[in-house]
Amino acid sequence: xxxxxxxxxxxxxxxxxELLDQSVLEEQIDRMMEDPRFENGxxxxxxxxxxxxxxxxxxxxxxVYTHASPDLYxxxxxxxxxxxxxxxxxxxxxxxLLTTQTTFVDRRLSTLYxxxxxxxxxxGEVTLTEQTGRRGLLxxxxxxxxxxxxxxxxxxxxxxxxxxTLLCQSVPPPPADVDTSIPEATDDAPTMRxxxxxxxxxxxxxxxxxxxxxxxxxxxxxxxxxxxxxxxNNAPIDPSGNIDGTDFLNAWDMGKVVSEHRNLGPxxxxxxxSYALGHRMTDDEEPHQDWLVEHLFxxxxxxxxxxxxxxxxxxxxxxxxxxxxxxxx
Numbered sequence: 642x643x644x645x646x647x648x649x650x651x652x653x654x655x656x657x658x659e660l661l662d663q664s665v666l667e668e669q670i671d672r673m674m675e676d677p678r679f680e681n682g683x684x685x686x687x688x689x690x691x692x693x694x695x696x697x698x699x700x701x702x703x704x705v706y707t708h709a710s711p712d713l714y715x716x717x718x719x720x721x722x723x724x725x726x727x728x729x730x731x732x733x734x735x736x737x738l739l740t741t742q743t744t745f746v747d748r749r750l751s752t753l754y755x756x757x758x759x760x761x762x763x764x765g766e767v768t769l770t771e772q773t774g775r776r777g778l779l780x781x782x783x784x785x786x787x788x789x790x791x792x793x794x795x796x797x798x799x800x801x802x803x804x805x806t807l808l809c810q811s812v813p814p815p816p817a818d819v820d821t822s823i824p825e826a827t828d829d830a831p832t833m834r835x836x837x838x839x840x841x842x843x844x845x846x847x848x849x850x851x852x853x854x855x856x857x858x859x860x861x862x863x864x865x866x867x868x869x870x871x872x873x874n875n876a877p878i879d880p881s882g883n884i885d886g887t888d889f890l891n892a893w894d895m896g897k898v899v900s901e902h903r904n905l906g907p908x909x910x911x912x913x914x915s916y917a918l919g920h921r922m923t924d925d926e927e928p929h930q931d932w933l934v935e936h937l938f939x940x941x942x943x944x945x946x947x948x949x950x951x952x953x954x955x956x957x958x959x960x961x962x963x964x965x966x967x968x969x970x
Contacts, residue, residue, distance in 0.1 A: 642670070642952065643678040644685040663953075670952050674945060680726055683944075686916050687725050691806065693718050695787055702792045706866045708753060713866070716749045717782035723764060724778070734942040735909065736900040739777040742769045753782060753868055774862055774869055777896040779803070785860065785867035794865045796833060796857030803856050803884075803899060809908035812853060831874035834858055855882045859895040906934050910947060917951050929956055 647655070651669060654660040660669065673679060688694050696718045701709035723745035728738050745766055751758040756773060759765025769775050778784060788798040804810045823836050830836045837854050859882040864870055871878060880891040884902065889895040899905065910933040915921050922930055933950065940946040951957055 642673045642682045642948070643676070644682040645678060667949075667953060670949055674949065680730075683725065683729055683948075684722050686913070687722070689916070690912055691721070691784075692787060693721060693783060696783060699786060700791060701786075701866060705792045706864070708868065709866050713749055713753065713782065714786060716747050717786060717867070719747075719764060720745055720750055721778065721781050721783040724781070729944050732943055732945055735944045736905065736942055737777075739779060739896040739900040742776045743767070744769060744775075744781070750782060753866070755869060771893060774891065774893060776893055777900075779860065779896050779899070780863065780867075780892050782867035785863045786865070788857075789865035792865065794833065794861060794863065796837060796854045796861060797850070798857065799860050800853030800855070800857030804853060807899060807908060808902055808904040809911060810904065826874050831876040832878060833861055833873065834879055856884050856895075858882045859889055860892050862892060906937050906942070910934050910937055913947055914951055914956075917948075917957055926956065929954070 651660070651673075654665060654669065659665050696714040699714055703709060724741065724743070725738065727733075727743060727745070728735060728741070733741075743766060745764045746754065746756070746759065747764050748758040748761070751767075754773065754775065756767060756769075759767050774780065784802070785794075785799075788802045789795045790798075801812050804812050823833070824830065824839060826832075826836065830839075837850065837858070859880050861873070861878050862869055862871065862880050882889055882895065884895070884898050887898050887901075889898045907930065910930055911922050914926075914930065914933060933947065936950050937943075937947050
């Protein structure tokens with residue numbers, strides 16, 4: 642809960658064995674979640690889940706992206722953390738992380754996003770409009786920078802991130818003898834979509850690339866550092882795509898499609914559960930996951946409720962075992 646050591650009160654209750662009492666345990670979980678240190682715990686979880694720590698070492702080609710710099714990546718990471726803090730602190734439906742028009746930017750990010758800075762120094766709250774093309778996690782500079790190349794955007798990397806991290810779907814690696822390089826732009830194929838379509842024509846590539854690219858192409862209006870663009874090589878960008886049978890028109894639309902995907906809830910509960918217990922969920926624990934997913938839905942996608950339920954569960958309290966009981970919550 643805190644990503645830190647227990648405090649004196651918690652240690653004393655553990656030593657006296659009062660912490661074994663369900664009502665005392667619940668009181669302590671509530672106390673810890675109301676403490677400012679709870680933000681440290683949630684930030685650490687999402688730092689690992691979303692690989693935000695990788696922004697500390699990211700590099701872009703300065704000749705291609707003149708706006709790229711370490712302070713941009715630091716600001717991008719903080720924007721994502723603050724958005725997550727906002728969703729959790731207000732106990733909002735967690736799916737709104739993918740569709741919220743509220744975000745937090747400083748002057749560095751406001752320049753990148755082409756919007757007025759809300760305050761002169763530090764981060765301020767802003768409400769994004771549809772004209773910006775941005776809303777939610779997927780269009781934040783952190784995600785757009787992390788899942789792109791040093792010299793170009795990458796629908797493939799962005800699609801893989803959505804599939805694997807947010808939906809917990811398997812994406813097989815390419816065959817060892819397949820050329821994965823993207824052809825250079827030509828007059829006949831100026832945009833990334835047109836160049837990727839060449840992979841769709843190769844039977845050994847088509848299945849996986851359609852799975853990844855038809856998702857990631859939804860973010861093609863954003864370049865490799867997250868700056869908006871309407872054109873690529875003077876040709877209009879088509880940001881439409883499809884996720885498991887559901888079409889979307891652009892990134893604004895795609896965030897809602899991902900938020901409504903059937904895998905989102907199970908994927909979130911799996912990752913929070915695995916983080917709490919320190920191991921990936923086993924086959925024997927799947928009934929417990931099913932119960933957690935039902936609990937998440939019943940409690941209006943409250944992240945804090947999910948965390949509390951896991952902390953109260955028999956599985957979490959049974960050190961060294963893989964219990965599947967759910968009566969603790």
